[in-house]
Amino acid sequence: MKYVSTRSGAPELSFEQAMMTGLARDGGLYVPAVIPTLSVDQMAAMAGQSYEDIAYTVMRPFIGDTFTDDEFRGLIDAAYAEFNHAARAPLKQLDSNHFLLELFHGPTLAFKDFAMQLIGQMFQASLTRSGKRITIVGATSGDTGSAAIEAFRGLENVDVFILFPHGRVSEVQRRQMTTPVETNVHALAMDGDFDDCQAVLKDMFNDFDFRDGVNLAGVNSINWGRVLAQVVYFFSSAVSLGAPHRPVSFTVPTGNFGDIFAGYIAKRMGLPIDQLVIATNQNDILHRTLQTGAQVKEGVTPSISPSMDIQVSSNFERALFEAYGRDGDVVAAQMDALKDNGSFSISQGAIDMLRDTFASGRSSEAETYATITYELVRSGELLCPHSAVGVTVADRFQSATPMITLATAHPAKFPAAVEKATGQHPPLPPHMADLYERSERVTRVPNDLAALQTLIKERIAK
């Protein structure tokens, strides 16, 4: 299995190389040269299997010879061993035809753990083989950062630097990133919003002297391995509702477009997905893009679903690449226009493909609060604000096909909004019960590429 860049100007890589490389050297994102498919029999056989079994079947065709079968199966088992639910990703019924896929039973209480725990295992296996030392730099609006720190803290051959927007993540998210005691963890509170953090991270990748000098690696959804691991729960949940013999629909609370792109890959692999619905908060660039056929960047407005406060949606580039029939030159030109002018227009053929593939909707702050309140009465489920954005939008797309909405984080990560909507204060689980008593370690940093590069080089030299 080979991987190609969405901008067609970087070398083809193996799975292992693409995973360890992060951003392609032409600024693009790696995708598989061919998307493998699963047969109806392979999918039907998943009924009743463990999450780990399904994960192996779904991901194995993408891995090539990076790991042997036994090695890869062992990494999957280790990745999910610490999850706090036997099903890993349980489904709850909200009403007759609407289901919630709970993705928050991992160690940091968000869906990011599904991929990050596995990436952590795969990175360690690869680094043990190569004997290399790497510097991970990640950008986060709250959840990727804590999941990455959890997966890599204490590892001898890895330093992990996480850039988060100062004052724009929840207190629980911030403390998850600033309280680990391991000295290879560096929490950096940057002036600006998540888009600024992601832009400076991409600038680091595009500075080859720096990139090669520190052995830079990325664990954002830039990294194909992140997207791949997220494909699995589309299969596990759909199969438990009757797929491949019955189609299902999904609604995905969306920011950086990684999770919904994983759903698109599941569909391309053969999973019968009817509607694939993008749910955005008030930072609704993706919804506007589908409606108007042009992507126009606006400022980010802070919301009660802060992890989705994103306007430059990194993985949309992967969807564009497919929409343009894998023409990397067109994608490169559109991404340049977005960077230079803050907008680009999508051709008629490409927007038709995107509209055929995805539906979209937006939830206002008031609607999100109302859904958190209402859902507690309707089904007894306490939703986090991100999941509530999903449920709000999904309810508009109900049909005879079962709808699965992804619950992307635990309500205890966002207690203020949940308490305001329901009067209930969601408690942290036992392993995080003393989070507010732990001391914090964080460095306030400017939005300045050179200053950040100096800080990183100084820290890793110690």
Ligand SMILES: Cc1ncc(COP(=O)(O)O)c(C=O)c1O
């Ligand atoms: C809780 C939560 N929900 C939804 C999202 C959006 O996911 P994606 O960026 O993959 O679209 C994020 C962040 O990525 C998140 O942390």
Ligand SMILES: N[C@@H](CCOP(=O)(O)O)C(=O)O
């Ligand atoms: N919402 C994310 C933003 C980064 O997304 P990623 O999937 O590209 O890592 C977060 O919580 O950090």
